[in-house]
Structures are given as structure tokens and as C-alpha cells.
Amino acid sequence: MNYIEYINSYCSTHSRSFLLKYLISGVDPYVRRVIGNDIVNSSYCSGKLLFVVDNTQSGFDYNTFGRYQVSGILDGEIDLCSDLLETSTISEISRLRSLLIDLGFECTKAMKVLNYLSFVKETESRLGNTGALTVKTLEEYGSFALIKWKLQQLVEIGMLSTDSCEYLLARYSEVSAAAADFEMFLMMLAPFIDGRKKPERSTAVHLPIGEYSSDPAMQQVMCKIMLSFIKKRPDQCTVVIIDDGMSDRAFLMGLIKSIPTSAGVHLITTDAFSLSESDLNVLMNCFNIRVYSRHDNMASCEKIEACCGYVDVVKRSYTVSVDKRIRAYNAFDMLLGTNRTETEISNAPVREARFRKETINSLCSGTAIIDCGGTQVIFQF
Amino acid sequence: MIRLPGIIKVTSMLALDFLTMYVLFNDLVVASAVTGIIALYVLFGGYIALFKEGAVRSDKLPSYERSRLDAAKKQITEDVKNVSSINISGVKFYLIDGDHDMQATAYGMHCVSVSRGTLDNTDPMTLNAVLSHEISHTVNLDAEFSRALFSGIMMICVGISILSFSFIAIMFLVFLVCGFFASWFGIIFFKGTTTVISCVFDLFQKGIVLLARAIIGCLNRSCEYRCDRYSAQLGYGLQLSHFLSYAAPESHRQLSFTDALYRSHPATPKRIARLEAYANTESGLVSK
Numbered sequence: 001m002n003y004i005e006y007i008n009s010y011c012s013t014h015s016r017s018f019l020l021k022y023l024i025s026g027v028d029p030y031v032r033r034v035i036g037n038d039i040v041n042s043s044y045c046s047g048k049l050l051f052v053v054d055n056t057q058s059g060f061d062y063n064t065f066g067r068y069q070v071s072g073i074l075d076g077e078i079d080l081c082s083d084l085l086e087t088s089t090i091s092e093i094s095r096l097r098s099l100l101i102d103l104g105f106e107c108t109k110a111m112k113v114l115n116y117l118s119f120v121k122e123t124e125s126r127l128g129n130t131g132a133l134t135v136k137t138l139e140e141y142g143s144f145a146l147i148k149w150k151l152q153q154l155v156e157i158g159m160l161s162t163d164s165c166e167y168l169l170a171r172y173s174e175v176s177a178a179a180a181d182f183e184m185f186l187m188m189l190a191p192f193i194d195g196r197k198k199p200e201r202s203t204a205v206h207l208p209i210g211e212y213s214s215d216p217a218m219q220q221v222m223c224k225i226m227l228s229f230i231k232k233r234p235d236q237c238t239v240v241i242i243d244d245g246m247s248d249r250a251f252l253m254g255l256i257k258s259i260p261t262s263a264g265v266h267l268i269t270t271d272a273f274s275l276s277e278s279d280l281n282v283l284m285n286c287f288n289i290r291v292y293s294r295h296d297n298m299a300s301c302e303k304i305e306a307c308c309g310y311v312d313v314v315k316r317s318y319t320v321s322v323d324k325r326i327r328a329y330n331a332f333d334m335l336l337g338t339n340r341t342e343t344e345i346s347n348a349p350v351r352e353a354r355f356r357k358e359t360i361n362s363l364c365s366g367t368a369i370i371d372c373g374g375t376q377v378i379f380q381f
Numbered sequence: 382m383i384r385l386p387g388i389i390k391v392t393s394m395l396a397l398d399f400l401t402m403y404v405l406f407n408d409l410v411v412a413s414a415v416t417g418i419i420a421l422y423v424l425f426g427g428y429i430a431l432f433k434e435g436a437v438r439s440d441k442l443p444s445y446e447r448s449r450l451d452a453a454k455k456q457i458t459e460d461v462k463n464v465s466s467i468n469i470s471g472v473k474f475y476l477i478d479g480d481h482d483m484q485a486t487a488y489g490m491h492c493v494s495v496s497r498g499t500l501d502n503t504d505p506m507t508l509n510a511v512l513s514h515e516i517s518h519t520v521n522l523d524a525e526f527s528r529a530l531f532s533g534i535m536m537i538c539v540g541i542s543i544l545s546f547s548f549i550a551i552m553f554l555v556f557l558v559c560g561f562f563a564s565w566f567g568i569i570f571f572k573g574t575t576t577v578i579s580c581v582f583d584l585f586q587k588g589i590v591l592l593a594r595a596i597i598g599c600l601n602r603s604c605e606y607r608c609d610r611y612s613a614q615l616g617y618g619l620q621l622s623h624f625l626s627y628a629a630p631e632s633h634r635q636l637s638f639t640d641a642l643y644r645s646h647p648a649t650p651k652r653i654a655r656l657e658a659y660a661n662t663e664s665g666l667v668s669k
Binding site: 311327331332334352375 | 481501620623
């Protein structure tokens with residue numbers, strides 16, 4: 001019975017068809033590779049789009065990931081969020097607002113940017129452009145003179161009265177400072193808005209979060225863009241988070257908490273147990289299949305020991321009295337065991353760890369503990 | 382579901398019992414009757430042990446215990462079928478509710494019991510590992526063979542006792558016919574002679590028992606290794622070695638030389654080491 005059969009048997013025993021979410025914690029590369037491959041293959045076979053959130057410092061230079069073709073989110077090839085600059089619905093406004101706040105805009109300033117965008121949108125629709133706003137469009141509104149010229153065009157063709165033109169110019173002047181600031185950030189947002197093609201089912205989108213550990217704003221933008229995409233079609237997406245435990249993981253926890261429950265999410269980390277107790281509780285609730293391979297940190301091993309529970313072991317005390325003189329008993333006594341007096345005392349059960357921390361610290365390569373449905377099983381992969 | 386070597390070894394022991402009885406009594410009926418009684422004990426003696434230990438059959442257990450044992454049986458039946466093409470669907474699982482030690486026992490006649498301690502403290506895979514070890518005992522008729530060996534040695538001891546008694550009786554008749562009991566010297570000589578004869582037979586008897594127990598110990602230990610290996614072949618080696626590491630009985634008991642010689646189970650670290658070696662060999666083969 002391999003680990004997949006075991007997990008399936010658990011699911012069938014409990015008559016549940018829930019989404020399997022793996023937490024793989026530990027430094028054993030073999031276990032990570034085996035389960036990682038299975039996750040990627042099953043995701044591919046289900047026709048899901050794969051997001052690889054790479055929170056490692058080592059970089060990621062693969063063109064393929066399993067059978068997936070890998071595209072970097074920053075390469076500008078994939079169009080994840082072409083409607084990022086749209087502000088027509090509450091959810092779009094909220095998405096952009098939270099992005100702007102992550103980029104360092106205050107609430108009021110963020111609202112001014114939104115007003116600016118709705119102003120541009122309105123002007124463009126008056127000019128007959130009803131498509132989504134692009135970076136190129138915004139560049140046409142880069143200065144007061146350009147805007148004045150655009151509005152003059154509308155006045156000339158009779159789409160706008162002079163009073164309205166002045167009113168719009170006045171409105172623009174209110175938000176122009178925020179708009180100018182926003183334009184400085186457009187370069188950061190351009191790869192997400194101006195992607196050439198919609199992601200296909202055989203595409204894996206790589207998010208190099210770890211590479212931007214010194215730029216939290218960029219990390220947040222990438223994650224938010226990914227989340228906004230996933231929220232539209234959660235059951236068609238799988239997220240694999242790869243973490244080496246070297247970076248600040250607070251935002252990673254935020255990401256895990258924000259991913260819709262109907263989306264597949266898997267965390268492959270060197271040590272999940274180095275997280276705080278509250279974060280660990282979130283992980284335990286989020287991931288229903290937890291796999292612990294060898295851990296280097298003894299404190300983490302101790303946490304896994306506690307997590308795996310204890311068994312009641314009954315220790316016994318024996319006293320055996322035997323008369324060792326050869327004529328003290330006959331052959332039948334020897335055969336039937338009546339040549340000795342045995343006293344056995346059963347002591348109260350003592351609780352011993354099901355998996356001792358020393359065992360967890362020295363698990364062999366390809367060996368891991370699967371924690372699934374409240375039962376912990378040691379497995380050879 | 383029984384392996385041929387198991388049948389051969391049990392049948393050999395019963396044949397030996399029959400031969401011993403026939404040599405002793407020179408009567409085919411007596412030898413057959415005694416061998417028949419021994420055969421009944423060999424086959425059904427496990428039920429006496431089950432009754433004594435208060436074992437409850439799985440189909441009479443509450444749903445939680447029953448479902449766990451049924452699930453284990455289903456899985457092991459499938460595994461055994463895949464590995465050795467043996468159908469073990471006839472195996473019966475029992476629970477010894479009052480036993481909080483972590484152990485399991487094979488009684489023969491396809492009966493295997495688990496203690497409450499084992500059932501409560503093992504995960505499904507580890508339970509499969511423990512039960513598959515016991516199933517290996519069952520398919521190889523180890524419990525029956527142990528009882529047959531015990532009966533055989535008992536018969537040999539009884540035979541030696543009868544021989545010893547016969548010699549003393551012959552001596553008595555010789556002394557009586559020759560009139561040696563007429564003097565105090567004759568009585569003392571008779572007493573001395575019978576003591577020597579009974580001592581010689583007693584020593585012979587004890588020697589046989591000591592030797593037999595040492596051999597039985599060796600056989601039992603090799604059976605344990607074989608059953609561990611079988612469990613590992615079914616894919617439960619790691620779980621079994623982990624179970625042994627925390628549940629092995631007697632690991633905290635200081636053994637004397639004879640205890641070590643006669644012990645039925647090998648030292649736990651040795652068993653774990655063999656399981657690890659087996660797992661390494663298997664993984665090596667798989668990687669090749």
C-alpha cells in the first residue's frame with residue numbers, strides 16, 4: 001500500500017470526497033519530490049492551472065514543471081489581470097484599493113487614484129474606446145496638457161460642452177497629484193496588465209516571491225494579482241507554495257489564509273513548525289494531509305512529537321524465583337514452567353510519544369510521517 | 382491458506398508422537414488413540430487459550446473495534462493475495478479486551494488475537510503490520526507446531542519415566558527372586574541401584590528437555606524473523622519496526638542465560654535491524 005492508496009482508503013472509509021491539501025514539512029528531498037510530482041501530475045490530469053509560489057532564495061530556472069510549461073508572472077507573457085485598472089464594480093475597486101495600499105498609498109490617496117481612473121475611463125468611453133484600460137491608455141493622460149487636448153477633442157466633436165470640459169479639468173486637478181504618483185508605479189503593474197495571452201490549462205505560472213524578499217510591496221502585488229485570478233475560478237486552480245523557511249513568512253500566511261477553500265493549495269516547506277503557534281494552527285486547519293519528513297531543528301521535532309500524540313505504555317515489573325539446583329525440580333516442571341515462581345506487577349500506564357523527537361530528527365531518507373484524519377502513520381516513500 | 386512446509390512439520394511431529402507411543406506400548410490402538418488426542422490438542426488447543434484469555438471474536442465486537450479489524454483484514458487479505466497468492470479470508474480476528482499490553486498472538490486454526498493496548502495505540506498501517514506478522518505464523522502453522530513439539534517432548538518424557546519405572550520394577554523382581562532383600566545389605570544395595578537408575582533417567586530426561594527448549598527457542602526466533610520479513614514483504618516493514626521500538630514486551634526485563642537461550646522472541650533491536658536491512662535491500666532492488 002503506498003501513501004496515495006492509504007490516503008484514498010482513509011477518504012473512502014470516511015465517505016468523504018474532499019479536496020486534498022498537502023502540507024509537506026521537512027528537509028528530505030526525496031519525499032518532497034515524490035509528493036510534489038504526484039501533486040503536479042494530479043493537477044495536470046484534472047486540467048487545472050498551476051501557480052508555483054516560490055518563496056526560496058535559490059531561484060527557479062525550469063521551463064517545465066512536470067508536464068506543465070512554466071511562465072514567469074513577471075515575464076509579461078501571461079495575462080492574469082488585464083482588468084486590474086477597471087473600477088466599475090465594488091470587488092474591482094476593493095482589489096485595486098488594497099493593491100495601492102500595499103504599494104504605500106494612503107486610503108484617501110488610493111481613492112483619488114480610483115477617481116482618476118474612473119475619469120480616464122469616462123473620457124475614453126466618450127471618445128468611443130470601451131475596452132479595458134491599459135498602461136498605454138494611461139500614458140496618454142500623463143500630463144495636464146494631454147488631458148486638456150483630449151477634452152478639447154471631445155468639445156470639438158460635440159460630445160462635451162465647454163462647461164463640462166472645465167468641470168472635468170477641475171476634477172482632474174483634484175486627483176492629479178495622486179495620478180502622477182500612481183503613474184510612477186505603473187511600471188511595476190505593467191507585466192500583470194499587459195500580458196499577451198490568457199493562461200492555458202497546461203501552464204504553470206511561477207511567482208518568484210523569494211527573489212523579492214527585500215521588496216515586500218512587490219511580493220504583495222504578485223500575490224494579490226494571483227488571488228484575484230484564483231477567486232474568479234477557484235476550482236480550476238492549484239497553488240503550490242515552495243518555502244525554504246529563510247524569508248519572512250508573515251505574508252505567506254496571509255496568502256494561505258486568503259486562498260479560497262475550493263482552490264487546491266499545497267505547501268512544501270523545510271520546516272513548518274518554526275512558525276508561531278497561531279500560524280501553525282492555521283496550517284493545521286488549512287491542510288488536511290500533513291506529511292512530516294526529517295527535521296533538523298530539534299524544537300520543531302518536539303512540536304511534531306506533541307502533534308503526533310502519545311500512547312499508553314504499560315510497564316511491568318517481574319520477580320522470578322528459581323531454585324537452580326539440578327535436583328530441585330524434574331523435567332516435567334521444566335516443561336510446564338512450574339520450577340519457578342513468577343511475580344508480575346503491572347504498573348500504571350505511562351504516556352510515551354508515538355514518535356519520539358529523536359526519531360523524527362533522524363528519519364531515514366524517503367521516510368515520513370503522514371498525519372491524516374487524526375491518525376499518524378510512518379511511511380516509506 | 383496453509384503453506385506446505387507448515388503441514389509437513391506438524392505432520393512429522395504427530396508421526397514422531399505416534400512412533401514413540403508405538404515403541405512404548407507396542408500397540409497400534411493405544412498409539413493411534415494417544416496420537417489422536419495429541420492431534421486434537423494441536424489443532425484446537427488455541428481455542429482453550431482464547432477462552433482462557435477472554436478473547437472476543439471481531440464480529441461480536443462494537444462497531445468501532447469491528448470496523449478497524451475488518452478493515453485490517455480486508456487490506457491484509459488483498460496484500461497477501463498479491464504477494465503470495467494465498468487466500469486468507471478465512472482468518473478470524475479476536476480482541477483481548479482486558480490486555481493493555483501491546484501485543485498480538487496467533488493461536489492456530491486461523492485465529493489471531495490483538496490486545497486492547499495494540500488496538501488503541503496503533504494506526505491502521507501499524508495494525509496491519511502487526512496482524513500480517515501474526516498471519517505469517519498462522520499460514521505456517523507455527524502455533525500448531527509449537528503445541529505438537531510440546532506434546533512430543535512431553536511424550537518422550539513420559540516414555541523415559543515409564544522406562545525408568547520399568548527398569549526399577551525389573552530390578553525389584555530380580556532382587557526379590559534372588560532373595561537379596563533377606564539382608565540389610567541387599568535392601569541398601571537395591572535402594573542405591575534404583576537411585577542411580579532414576580538419576581540417570583532423570584538426567585537424560587532433563588537433558589532432552591534442555592536441548593529441546595534450546596532448539597524450540599532457536600526455531601521460534603527464526604520463525605519471528607521469518608514473520609517480520611513476511612510483514613515487510615507485504616509493505617509494512619517500517620511500521621512493524623516502529624511498533625517494535627515502542628511496544629516490544631520484555632525489553633526492560635533482565636534475562637538470565639537460560640532465559641536468553643530459551644526466549645521465543647529475538648532481541649528487539651536485532652529484529653528492527655533486520656527489518657531495516659530488508660527494507661534497504663528492497664529499496665535497492667526497486668531503484669535498480
